[in-house]
Amino acid sequence: MTYIEKPRFSCALGGALSTISALPRVVPIVHATAGCGSNLFGAYMGGSGFWGSGYCGGSSVPTSGLTENDIVFGGSLRLNEQINSTLEIIDADLFLVTSGCMTEIIGDDIEAVLRNFKNSEVPILSVETGGFKGTSYNGYELVLEKLFINYLKEKKSKRKNLVNIFGLVPASDPFFRGDLSEIKRLLEKLGLEVNTFFTNDQSIDNLKNASEALLNIVLSKTYGIGAAKSFEKKHNIPYYASELPIGPTATAEFLLSISKLLEIDNKKVEKLISEENANYYKYIERISDIYTDSDFQHYAIVVGNANNTLSITRFLYEDLGWIPKIAVVTDQLEDNQKSILDDSFKNINLDRDMKLLYETDTSKIYENFTNIFEVDKSKKYQDSISPLFILGSSFEKDFANKIGAKILSVSYPILNRAILDRGYAGYNGALHLVEDLLDVILSGR
Known part of the structure; x- marks a missing residue:
């Protein structure tokens, strides 16, 4: 054992x-x-x-x-x-x-x-x-x-614009409410009705009418897939599995995929993406001065579950311009699930020196780090990756202290933050993530 x-x-x-x-x-x-x-x-x-x-x-x-x-x-x-x-x-x-x-x-x-x-x-x-x-x-x-x-009762008739979204696991994904709300907001702008089941605006009626949907959207390549397959077999509703989209690049890709599946007018989705991009970059533009002048680019280590680790890593690399070095998935996964994540990781790796690890034991995450990057305890001759930022859980606090890294808790368990409607998905969620990262960097001033 x-x-x-x-x-x-x-x-x-x-x-x-x-x-x-x-x-x-x-x-x-x-x-x-x-x-x-x-x-x-x-x-x-x-x-x-x-x-x-x-x-x-x-x-x-x-x-x-x-x-x-x-x-x-x-x-x-x-x-x-x-x-x-x-x-x-x-x-x-x-x-x-x-x-x-x-x-x-x-x-x-x-x-x-x-x-x-x-x-x-x-x-x-x-x-x-x-x-x-x-x-x-x-x-x-x-x-x-x-x-x-x-x-759910079987219903032969389907509602034209109704979709169900699931795949984010309550509590295990601490930001599940905010993430679901942001994805719902974007899909509604495409003219869709959205059942999230778990957000504050939902009721038992949303669960009851779920069998009338045209499509199930699973915001995970790992969890909710079995349920989606059972749903399809019983109610004849297909599903689309996507990693949780964080930031303008991944979210635009997600919206284009959904619009294609549901045959939504391409001009409509392109207009939505253009509007959301404009809003996102207006905020980013305002902090670009302090970001570039103070050289806020960091190396990063991301530690979390199969739902958020690769999504956050992709956002840091593709949209924020940070340099992720290690991504650690902490779940117990089957070989086929790891294979799916490996393929997704290759799509964002782009031949850079990033490593994807699977490790359930918290103490071994630090061991893996020291095996990859030699730590000179004298600190006189260390070829360090600095400045370094860890996006993980409260369990990574000691790890961060040992290597002198900044840390933001973004995955379960989170014991040092209170989460209400916070989320990191989509456009607004990405702004929240940038804000939280900069808060940590600036808090020591």
Whole structure:
């Protein structure tokens, strides 16, 4: 068994809970031993920029809290009791019963329990999310697949301009709300209706009408793909997978691809790109004096998950003019997922001396750095890469201190920033990222 020091993901149950709690008025019922739900919520509520508990999340989540007696004799009666009390107390539009390791091991038949509530006014579904089902990212996929297959009704007629977007994992992608909102803003300017499912303007109705969409847009080459394939098989809706677009270059490419797929007038999308570029560069132009005069160009190391690492690296290189040296993806990935990311990395590498690493163990990231760049501890003869900037998580603080680099937390876990509607996607998000980078550089003055 591989030992992972300071992992940046939890079990499947954790990902399921953060996903369910991000959906409006959807409440999880945790069928697991005491402590599972509270510990997992604690990790995500604090580690994702103090995201908080939301509606009936966190310590308010109903749980069966199984004890030794339930493990020996079965926890079905306890779950039945918990569902009854939950329906009596909590006002929700949908409940999802999630399972933990112990309930999966002892074989509790959750579906049999739910048949007792088939006449409930509020729908109740179940998701198998034992820890051995995978990481938190797998939990996200499991919840989406359950909703897309078992909750959405099949609808033959499609709404002309409706699209669904997903792929950003709540909490594991700390900026998921701001990123989804920016992509939604841009797509709406193309005349589209957009279901994001997780932003503040959404309701259960957005989830219900998702099967009427013309296209599913997955903002990830790694996560949400399985759910998108299940969606296509059940509802005959195709999907398009794209890396999260950050900055004018990637975002223009993204918008052109979407407009081509949906046969949107090319003049319309070109006008939108022109307007957004003009607005973006007006802001950038204002800081160009201090940027060039003070030589704010930096070498960069980007550390994060499979969703944001390459997107940020591409923006730094193609739009900001920085020099990325290492990109580190910290997720547990299958070989085929790594292959997809490798191909994407080659598209931005352009024969420069950049390296893409896969490392789940936090301490080994520094070891990899020292293996690539020899560190002269005397600091007298070191051929250093300086000035150096790390875009990573709160776990990279010690790493940055060791090598004298500046640091901005942009990936989970983020313990030193509060995140409300901040996002780095699109045009406005890229401006936010530039602003945050310069804030770190200037804060020492």
